[in-house]
Amino acid sequence: MNKPLQYLQAPRYLAIAITIASAVILSAAFISQYGFGLKPCILCLYQRGPYALNITLGLLAFLATFRYPRLATLLIYLAALSFLTGAVIAGSHVGVEQGWWKGLSSCGGDIVPQNVSIEEMRQSLTHQKIVRCDKPAWILFGISMAGYNFAISLALTFGVVYLLGRKHGT
Numbered sequence: 001m002n003k004p005l006q007y008l009q010a011p012r013y014l015a016i017a018i019t020i021a022s023a024v025i026l027s028a029a030f031i032s033q034y035g036f037g038l039k040p041c042i043l044c045l046y047q048r049g050p051y052a053l054n055i056t057l058g059l060l061a062f063l064a065t066f067r068y069p070r071l072a073t074l075l076i077y078l079a080a081l082s083f084l085t086g087a088v089i090a091g092s093h094v095g096v097e098q099g100w101w102k103g104l105s106s107c108g109g110d111i112v113p114q115n116v117s118i119e120e121m122r123q124s125l126t127h128q129k130i131v132r133c134d135k136p137a138w139i140l141f142g143i144s145m146a147g148y149n150f151a152i153s154l155a156l157t158f159g160v161v162y163l164l165g166r167k168h169g170t
Contacts, residue, residue, distance in 0.1 A: 011061065011065050011069065011072045011073055011076055011164070012062060012065040012072070014061075014076055014160065014163055014164065015058045015059075015061035015062040015065060015072060015075070015076060015079075016058065016062055017058075018054055018057065018058035018061070018076065018079045018156075018160065019054070019055050019058030019059055019062065020058075021054075021156060022051040022052075022054040022055045022058060023051075023055055025051050025149075025152065026048060026051040026052060026055070029044075029047075029048055029051075032137075032138065032145070038137040038138055038145075039131045039137060040131065040137070041107060041131040041132060041133040041137075042104060042106045042107055042131075042133065043089065043092070043093040043096065043103065043104070043107065043133045043146070044093070044131075044133075044137075044145070044146070046089050047086055047089050047090050047093065047146070047149055049086075049089075050082040050083060050085050050086035050089070050153070051086065053079075053082050054079045054082050054083065057075050057076075057078055057079040057082065058075075058076075058079060060075050061073075061075035061076050061079070073164065076160060076164055077160075077161075077164065079160060080156075080157050080160040080161050080164075081157075083153050083154075083156040083157040083160065084153070084154075084157040086149070086153040087150055087153035087154040087157060090146050090147075090149040090150035090153055091150045093133060093146035093149075093150075094144065094146050094147050094150055096133045096134050097133070097134055097135075097136050097144055097146060097147075099134065103133040103134060104133070107132060107133030107134065
């Protein structure tokens, strides 16, 4: 096996790799939002959660490697589960974008309250800034950000499990 993969098999380095990868991906989401003005929908925001959690899990796992290696391994497996959760959320978002199923009601569904006057309806419409989940804000090569996030989250899930499995001889 080549040297870089050999180093990543050590839980300490894998924990740092999880932390860095999660921080880079989360930073990219914030840069696309605040730097390029791409407004996230609610499902986009949900996809950020696993990365934020994995920054914490990665740091905790790194610290645990110095004294509690079994805890570090458990935390790294939890990070893999968190990446898988992110893949499920992103895959669900891709399904909404493709029209395979409906999104959440907060994805731009019924935004007008029922049984209200015209003036109340106008106020409701002018104050809401709901970003629709079924309209991708950015597409590259026919794939939306949710599609790329699905692939990245899945790759990170299997990569972490594979590297830990190699470390433990499974």
